[in-house]
Amino acid sequence: MKLLGIVGSAAEESYNRQLLQYIEKEFATKFDLELIEVKDLPLFDESNDQTESVAIQNLNRKVLRADGVIIATAEHNHTITPGLKSLIEWLSFKIHPLANKPVLIVGCSFYDQGTSRAQLHLRQILESPGVNAIAMPGNEFLLGNVKEAFDEFGNLKDDKTRTFLQATLQKFMKFISVVSKLDETKDQLPDEDLQARGSVATTIPDVDMSSDHWVEEAAAKVHPVKGDTYVQLDHGILTVDQIDELLKSMPFEITFVDGNNQFLYFNHTEDSKNMFAHRKPEQVGNPIGNCHPARTHEHVKQVISMLRAGKLDSFHMPVPHGPGKYVVHNYQALHDTDGNYSGINEYILDFQPIIDWYLKKTGKQLVGGKVDAVSGASKKDTVEKPDAVSSASKKDDTEKPDATSGASEKVSRQQPDAISGASEKD
Amino acid sequence: MKKLIGIVGTNAANSTNRQLLQFMQKHFQKDATIELMEIQNLPMFNKPTTDKLPEIITEMAAKIEAADGVIISTAEYDHSAPAALLNALDWLSYNIYPFVDKPVMVTGASYGALGSSRAQAQLRQVLDAPELHAMIMPSSEFLLGNSLNAFTEDGQLKDATTIEKLEGIFADFLLFVDIAKQLKNAHAANKKAAADFDWDKIK
Ligand SMILES: Cc1cc2nc3c(=O)[nH]c(=O)nc-3n(C[C@H](O)[C@H](O)[C@@H](O)COP(=O)(O)O)c2cc1C
Ligand SMILES: Cc1cc2nc3c(=O)[nH]c(=O)nc-3n(C[C@H](O)[C@H](O)[C@H](O)COP(=O)(O)O)c2cc1C
Numbered sequence: 351m352k353l354l355g356i357v358g359s360a361a362e363e364s365y366n367r368q369l370l371q372y373i374e375k376e377f378a379t380k381f382d383l384e385l386i387e388v389k390d391l392p393l394f395d396e397s398n399d400q401t402e403s404v405a406i407q408n409l410n411r412k413v414l415r416a417d418g419v420i421i422a423t424a425e426h427n428h429t430i431t432p433g434l435k436s437l438i439e440w441l442s443f444k445i446h447p448l449a450n451k452p453v454l455i456v457g458c459s460f461y462d463q464g465t466s467r468a469q470l471h472l473r474q475i476l477e478s479p480g481v482n483a484i485a486m487p488g489n490e491f492l493l494g495n496v497k498e499a500f501d502e503f504g505n506l507k508d509d510k511t512r513t514f515l516q517a518t519l520q521k522f523m524k525f526i527s528v529v530s531k532l533d534e535t536k537d538q539l540p541d542e543d544l545q546a547r548g549s550v551a552t553t554i555p556d557v558d559m560s561s562d563h564w565v566e567e568a569a570a571k572v573h574p575v576k577g578d579t580y581v582q583l584d585h586g587i588l589t590v591d592q593i594d595e596l597l598k599s600m601p602f603e604i605t606f607v608d609g610n611n612q613f614l615y616f617n618h619t620e621d622s623k624n625m626f627a628h629r630k631p632e633q634v635g636n637p638i639g640n641c642h643p644a645r646t647h648e649h650v651k652q653v654i655s656m657l658r659a660g661k662l663d664s665f666h667m668p669v670p671h672g673p674g675k676y677v678v679h680n681y682q683a684l685h686d687t688d689g690n691y692s693g694i695n696e697y698i699l700d701f702q703p704i705i706d707w708y709l710k711k712t713g714k715q716l717v718g719g720k721v722d723a724v725s726g727a728s729k730k731d732t733v734e735k736p737d738a739v740s741s742a743s744k745k746d747d748t749e750k751p752d753a754t755s756g757a758s759e760k761v762s763r764q765q766p767d768a769i770s771g772a773s774e775k776d
Numbered sequence: 777m778k779k780l781i782g783i784v785g786t787n788a789a790n791s792t793n794r795q796l797l798q799f800m801q802k803h804f805q806k807d808a809t810i811e812l813m814e815i816q817n818l819p820m821f822n823k824p825t826t827d828k829l830p831e832i833i834t835e836m837a838a839k840i841e842a843a844d845g846v847i848i849s850t851a852e853y854d855h856s857a858p859a860a861l862l863n864a865l866d867w868l869s870y871n872i873y874p875f876v877d878k879p880v881m882v883t884g885a886s887y888g889a890l891g892s893s894r895a896q897a898q899l900r901q902v903l904d905a906p907e908l909h910a911m912i913m914p915s916s917e918f919l920l921g922n923s924l925n926a927f928t929e930d931g932q933l934k935d936a937t938t939i940e941k942l943e944g945i946f947a948d949f950l951l952f953v954d955i956a957k958q959l960k961n962a963h964a965a966n967k968k969a970a971a972d973f974d975w976d977k978i979k
Pocket of ligand 1: 358359360361363364365366367424425426427428429458459460464465823866867869870905907975
């Protein structure tokens with residue numbers, strides 16, 4: 351794997367350079383890291399276009415060839431350095447090599463949490479349409495107290511920091527492979543019909559899928575068993591009521607979408623407004639295309655096609671639902687006994703109570719300084735970007751798809767559209 | 777009459793932000809003198825280890841020191857302020873502190889509809905950093921969207937509502953400058969705090 355490391359400080363002596371040099375050396379068996387210096391480039395000037403210069407053309411080629419980019423940013427006056435900003439401007443003016451490139455943001459500073467503001471700005475910059483890079487969501491690697499951090503051989507002294515860095519880089523490598531998978535399969539996989547115009551063996555014919563009373567109308571056709579009728583399962587025997595009770599007792603929201611992209615079921619335990627995904631009984635039966643705004647369709651299609659093709663077995667996307675929660679939307683492919691794709695189980699789960707319970711019971715603590723080890727996300731009030739597959743985005747004129755995620759921008763309280771579920775269209 | 781500096785927040789040769797400041801310079805000439813300050817041709821900030829700053833920087837700093845207030849009109853590149861502007865601000869906060877408690881009005885122009893809103897939001901955070909510590913006029917966003925079509929050939933803003941909005945904010949800014957003058961009790965301490973401030977030492 352070939353990665354590029356951008357030294358986001360023009361200083362002669364730079365800790366950010368040192369961090370990248372350390373990564374280069376320490377992870378040499380995992381990937382090849384080539385360092386790029388912002389100080390070697392001219393300051394961006396729109397009226398003196400140097401895109402064709404050797405320095406910028408070389409940089410362009412290197413970025414294009416790299417599987418991913420690690421940017422180590424210093425923080426100057428609460429933002430990134432002019433040198434780093436200038437490099438990004440050159441790469442978003444006449445050429446756009448960072449487009450769809452997986453990027454990992456790291457940063458060193460003299461004190462704890464030092465580059466967090468710069469990192470947040472950098473994320474916003476990378477997301478802008480001219481740059482259009484795909485910053486790995488959630489993760490923040492801040493190396494605080496950097497003056498104490500390295501030994502005389504340029505190695506990180508602290509074990510925990512080393513472990514955390516390693517975990518972050520591993521995650522990044524995985525992220526790169528997911529992103530590239532999404533990229534390459536986009537064109538090859540057959541298109542998904544979100545309007546469910548086809549059918550599968552279990553599709554109930556001649557019922558209006560978009561009817562508010564689809565369940566009753568479909569029931570009139572097929573006369574499903576209900577109540578205390580026994581059903582044999584693998585493995586056991588339950589009544590329909592017992593199956594219902596069982597599903598409703600699950601500590602998460604479940605949605606079932608069949609192989610024809612029709613929304614067939616959710617465990618209805620709450621009012622729509624109290625659910626993470628605001629499902630309504632009358633939406634059941636809908637083609638899932640009706641449950642999402644059109645702008646999310648491409649991403650929904652992409653993920654379903656990958657689940658159907660077996661390129662992915664499941665997809666997980668954390669979605670902000672306010673403080674004190676860590677809600678993840680999970681898309682799990684379903685298969686029949688012959689292994690054929692038969693639909694999606696979407697389950698939406700708040701992990702935070704589980705994490706809290708685990709910590710309480712074991713007396714363990716999250717490590718990594720102020721970094722939240724579970725999510726890798728910093729606990730500060732930065733709004734985490736959903737690393738979504740299908741999530742909706744509310745955006746201004748510069749909306750652009752984010753190949754991995756489909757989610758974009760950082761509207762905090764936004765309600766995501768689930769892949770298989772209902773959106774809040776009201 | 778108040779003396780203001782208008783910093784052209786881009787190094788581009790043709791700039792609608794420069795046009796905006798030139799318009800303000802003319803339009804408000806009865807109320808204030810606005811001297812335009814360019815940030816072109818500054819060296820890239822590289823945290824030099826010598827104490828000596830480029831002369832052009834110390835000259836700029838002296839002008840800012842002497843001014844009653846500063847208007848910064850920022851372009852928007854990639855949803856943030858241009859590197860050239862960040863560069864100027866880094867130099868102007870490196871062992872010199874001309875912005876400390878200086879009343880600053882932020883404006884911006886962009887080709888798109890949003891008028892540099894994201895760049896302005898970031899810029900405000902920048903100006904709030906300890907070594908700049910500007911006194912940023914609050915609640916006064918002036919966004920000039922679709923800036924390529926905003927001016928007549930002789931540099932007038934075309935839209936009357938936009939002019940009205942700008943006049944309101946500018947009048948407020950002049951008041952803000954006066955108020956800021958009265959807030960000088962802490963100034964000496966703030967200056968010292970900025971000068972003593974060391975990223976090395978905070979925890
Ligand atoms: C003009 C200037 C402004 C700075 N502002 C910040 C800041 O806002 N936050 C911060 O954590 N560090 C700030 N610092 C300290 C830098 O983060 C530090 O010097 C950084 O450059 C270390 O990274 P490097 O060794 O890779 O250059 C500032 C330094 C300078 C020279
Ligand atoms: C590298 C680059 C990035 C740009 N990014 C943006 C942007 O994020 N938003 C925007 O409105 N205009 C963007 N523009 C277009 C204009 O330069 C921008 O609107 C600017 O604010 C116009 O100000 P000026 O006329 O003073 O140069 C970009 C231009 C360049 C060269």
